[in-house]
Amino acid sequence: MFDQEARLERMLARHTDAAVVEPMAGRPTVVRRDQILVATDDAAAVEDVVRRWYDSGHDEGGVYLMRLRPQARVDVCELATRLGGDGRGRGLAVAPNTVVYGQPMWWSGPAGRPRPAGPVPAPSAAAPPRRDVTVAVLDTGLSAHPWYEDTDWYAEQREEVAEVLDADLDFKLDAQAGHGTFIAGVVLRHAPSARIRARRVIGGDGVGDELGVVRALTWLADWGRADVVNLSLGCYTFDDRPSPVLARALAALGRDTVVVACAGNAAGDRPFWPAAFEPVIAVAALDGQERARFSNYGRWVDACAPGVDVASCYLDFDGSRPPMNGVDPDAFAGYATWSGTSFAAPAVAGTIAGTAAAEDLPAGAAAARVLDPAKARTLPGLGVVVGG
Template sequence: MDIQAVGAALIRPGQLLTDRGALSAAARWTQAVSEADGVFRIRLTPGVDPCEIAMRLREEGHRAGPNHVLTGQPLWFGGPASRPFPAAPLAAPSGRDGPQVRVAVVDTGIAAHPWWAKSDWYGRLGPEAADRPDGDGDGALEAQAGHGTFIAGLIQRRAPSAAFQVARVLGADGVGDEAGLLRALHRLRADPPQVLNLSLGCHTFDDQPSRLVADAVGSLESTVTVACAGNTASDRPFWPAALPSVVGVGALDAAQEHRAPFSAHGPWVDAWARGEWLTSTFLEFGEFEGFASWSGTSFAAALVSGAFAASPAVRDVADLPDSRQIPGLGVVVHST
């Protein structure tokens, strides 16, 4: 799909996302409308600016916005360790017979792996949830293939009995959009997880949150939602991590004492965890034999999701076991 840069944000050109109530107000600019899982995507008539129309509809009290492009976050252009590296195998975590905590991983999908090959939750997944190594069929590993699989391993190392609900909203290139995220969040309402990991996000064209995403996350009232702060090295709000209802997670260096240089930061970041040179489950493809080392706020977020999954009664990040404070940053969730 096409991508258009608007200021320092990325959108799908000619697309507007709304709820049902805004359809009639947007009719004069509408060429076509599609609906899936409660999300209305308007194809605007040629030449119409979706950001301008979104602002006009908001002034009339409607929920509307352009279809922002989302990216997984080790995707930091020119950043360190922006690709995975093969790693030695890790022993599967013990203690998987404990009470199951359901964790939703909304990402690139999850691939088959010996750690969970015989688990009930993996047996229930369909092909639409698979993490695909070669999305374009050129024989090369895609830039963010294995991203969701890596995240699942990090969570399971901290919470061995975690059972995953999986939604693939990012391609193997690490790119998706707000419409896909909204559809996935809508489907989760039927069976809400205890923890939701969103290692993805975007800047918005006006630096304001999407009301559609905020309301979709808010509808999962019993779920702790964790999102990565982004690998932007700036304090510009990154969504959905900057939402008040979401635990936004920045990345620390390998020593867990300082902010990783690539990590976003600012008062909207709620927690910090190691984001440099983590090792976890990965694909079996080419030089990779099921494990990799990788860096990014994506993986710091997964560590915090794992901590919540290991302590399902906790809802405030400051109450997690082994959490501490780093002056000038905030709450740190220790990596075990």
């Protein structure tokens, strides 16, 4: 518990506009102070209601960000509840700007950071793919690696998707630096022919917010070429209900895109979003044949895959920590092992993408085949076992 609290304090010190809120006892979350997200179509109506507290507003590409005056001390959770009505579609699409975080850490997941590993063989397809498949990885970005640095899809990536490894300039890797690169590697291990499309939505410390996720999903919907989307991040909401703003962004992707998300690392059954959305494939982590001790579970979880000591491509980085017992704990030569539901999710996303490519299937049909409970083992609270 002390370690969790220390991590939380460090995060709040780094993100000074974030605050812990707990409208429901024992079910905390973190939001950006004095910020609410509003579906663009509802922005004018909401602005009229909050006029006396209103500071500024900006259309952020598919979602309207409203900032309220700090002096007004508005409870953004209470405001979202009031504007949202009874939750049966008659209210306005409003939500606090909830903080999201990658899942090996920090809320209560395993205290693990990546560990250096020896070279892992580059993925190779057993047979030529029957169609091209694109997997969008919305995460910390993407760094160059021999597995893919010569591919045309990597050459197409823009500079702004490059990972930031040491944002605070302390000569140490940020807590989740390399997270996106590692996840892209897990996808490729299961779908070697996949084209990865990266977008940075969380920092190297693993922290972002709902605004960044919604903007990325809107960009993907406009781009229209993602077969599978991997979201190895998420949050708990203040009322344990789905954000209507995020729901609209996911729906805009359309039925031709499959979304896979990690179930979270709190070892509980509290819904973790976006994984708990009905259309999203929520993925828990296995340790051998059993649930990993840190993995979330519940009726809202659809699948599970190995999530302990997963091996993948990683960064080249030699940090400042000294060797211990002859082992340098932060000298990475392009490969690592890591644990978390973050790394179970891309195994499922990659399996779906690989099936679609090998069998010339739409992503939805491939997902139905991979997750068919009649053809695979299932575990209570964990769903269909994929690759376990």
